[in-house]
Amino acid sequence: MKSLLKCVADIKKSKNIAIITHTTPDADALCSAIALKKLIRQNQNENSEPKQIDIFVDADEIGERNLAIVKGIELNVQNCENYDLVISVDCASLSRMGKYSELFQKYDNTINIDHHTTNDNFAKNNIVLITSSTCEGLYLLAKSQNAKISDDVCKLIYSGIITDTNNLTQGTITVNTHKVIAEIIGRKINVEALNDYFFKNNTKNKAFLLKQALDSLTFIAGDRIAFMKLTKQDLAECEATFDDTLGIVNHGIEIKGVDIAILAIKQEDNSYYVSLRGKNGINVANIAKTMGGGGHETVAAFQYNGLLADMKDQLLKACKDELANHTLEDIENIFYNDDDDELENKNM
Ligand SMILES: [Mn+2]
Known part of the structure; x- marks a missing residue:
């Protein structure tokens, strides 16, 4: 090189x-x-x-x-x-x-x-x-x-x-x-x-903040999108820092059937930091890019200045476009393949 x-x-x-x-x-x-x-x-x-x-x-x-x-x-x-x-x-x-x-x-x-x-x-x-x-x-x-x-x-x-x-x-x-x-x-x-x-070293404040975030959890698009939000007040109440918000979005993507997890953190009025996680081949970097941000296929983020309702509209549209673009892996059958059946039958 x-x-x-x-x-x-x-x-x-x-x-x-x-x-x-x-x-x-x-x-x-x-x-x-x-x-x-x-x-x-x-x-x-x-x-x-x-x-x-x-x-x-x-x-x-x-x-x-x-x-x-x-x-x-x-x-x-x-x-x-x-x-x-x-x-x-x-x-x-x-x-x-x-x-x-x-x-x-x-x-x-x-x-x-x-x-x-x-x-x-x-x-x-x-x-x-x-x-x-x-x-x-x-x-x-x-x-x-x-x-x-x-x-x-x-x-x-x-x-x-x-x-x-x-x-x-x-x-x-x-x-x-x-x-x-x-x-x-x-x-x-x-x-x-x-x-x-x-x-294995999270602060107690982070645990309390996670509780707040999970309280806000909603499911959208036939439960394929998990949405959570936090505000500056939530952080203050929990005596948590911005750093304590890291990883909270993962709790959304860990849920069965969820392909996109979103955590929107309201920093100031009309200013949001939004973390995205994807799985099942969903490319959240594409979504973040549409929103002016960036990242990787499964981990991305963007900053948004404007109203929450507008942000949600634009973001959901981008998410739905991305979801529509994919045929998903059948993870329920991840360990199963037809040959095994044949083998079993032969051995019987
Ligand atoms: Mn890095």
Whole structure:
């Protein structure tokens, strides 16, 4: 890959590097930013002067679940006047960087490392690998360059992968994802502790918030769409943060017969953040795109400014179009095949 070699050469010769990830960062965003910084540092020629690498993320606060990731890591400190290179990670578009998109745009020498199918190649050099997570892509890139990958970096990579795939249950996982996970588990890393940290560590507030969301659950389109909503007041009542809303939408898609799950979070009057989940071959990224957002086939989101009723109308239309486009797998018969019957009959 020609552009990858160019990027690696750029990274090697740059003294001051800025890494920017997306606003309201999830674990993959933070882990990939920090892992990239460590990878660059740990693969630097020992005799050369250490590079200045600053990480930027537009967030008033880091969600509680991700605090352990950033512990001891300096964020948003501009330690140099001029960067030689600016790299974005886990951002599908320029606007995902929030206020730091200005910093990104100030420079010509830029790299975009991402895994979203909707990425619009906004940088000078774009490395968009359709992987489960940016962390997985980063690991594959580092390996392809025979880079040293420390246990510290592996912990970050593992965390980015398991959180972006809902513990390896989402359609975005591939053979490569499992290979990366297998390699990391093969090291002396306590992956069980990471699993516990990310998946058995919900706050009580989040449990209460889930209760509120489930209270709002309604079924639409012959029960094929599960819709939930939360408001700022719900969050305040439960003393929950925006981060506590992550994953709640999965409770909708886990329901039998539901092909699309929606969680609409009212942030301000007429401003909604909407998470989508799909299964059974339904592509929720298509739906999100119609609504001005993006994502992956089974996991997508969009931001909507306008009335809830209008949003619901447009969204339901997009959902119904997508549902009409698909013949669904018969999952009730997933283990059954006709040959088995024949075999049974022969043996009788
Ligand atoms: Mn990601």
